[in-house]
């Protein structure tokens with residue numbers, strides 16, 4: 008058989024499948040598994056605010072009609088939360104949708120996209136799909152962001168600078184001073200997208216969102232946030248972008264599908280915003296459990312990178328896929344990293360105390 012049928016665009020055929028991992032139901036069916044610890048997708052095990060459930064039940068009566076394509080009620084609440092006008096906000100079917108929309112809106116074949124590596128694979132995939140060229144900035148030997156290399160790369164005439172802060176899968180982040188250094192260095196014609204999917208876990212000393220730079224950056228800036236992580240709504244698919252440039256907002260709205268955020272997702276996000284206490288609880292759980300899990304992995308002699316996300320990235324020193332498979336037999340789902348150069352590394356989400364204990368016991372036994 009040929010490498011790919013000719014009707015596919017070569018850019019499509021060349022993509023690696025997204026490594027979404029197994030569902031809890033799949034793993035629960037394995038012999039001997041009595042409890043599943045789902046720690047592969049950085050979800051919030053505490054779930055959303057209690058008001059979300061009532062809001063969803065009430066919204067069930069309206070599912071026969073299309074949602075508001077502009078998501079005005081949700082945009083108004085987000086605008087008030089962020090102290091900006093709604094014409095600087097764009098909604099996505101998850102923030103991953105906005106990554107694709109951004110690529111469609113700005114990238115031409117041959118454009119350069121600077122990103123950090125290892126990365127959230129979709130940061131690269133949508134760029135490659137548009138025929139753009141990805142410039143990867145790898146980590147330093149001690150596992151930190153190579154700020155000098157990043158600064159030098161973004162100063163070149165590139166179309167897009169796109170990376171997560173904190174990074175996924177590593178969890179490492181830019182200090183506020185380094186974030187400023189990078190943003191100050193960006194080429195005058197480049198669009199910058201900071202993916203802040205893990206912002207709510209990272210807030211605090213030593214980390215800064217790029218939000219304060221919206222007013223001062225002077226070039227197109229897009230900050231992505233999501234309701235999938237600390238807000239506990241991963242199943243409903245809703246994310247949003249904050250921008251400083253009306254033309255960018257307009258371009259993103261043109262390039263997205265008209266009804267990209269469904270009615271239930273809009274309603275749930277609005278209800279979640281009304282009760283931010285649940286986010287504080289999710290962040291507190293991670294702040295409590297992450298250092299404990301990190302110390303326990305390190306006690307097994309493995310290297311763990313520092314993290315401000317609700318996950319840890321560690322080097323098992325042996326093939327990650329086989330290790331992840333052994334953990335599945337113990338009911339533990341974690342993500343073996345599949346990007347080149349990281350095939351002994353795995354990412355584990357921080358779950359409930361019992362999930363984390365199950366992971367640590369499974370890891371110890373599997374090693």
Ligand SMILES: Cc1ncc(COP(=O)(O)O)c(C=O)c1O
Pocket residue numbers: 048049100101102103104127171174175202204232233234235241244245246
């Ligand atoms: C860095 C980063 N960006 C974006 C996403 C996508 O999130 P969602 O589409 O659920 O908003 C994820 C999910 O894991 C992520 O880790």
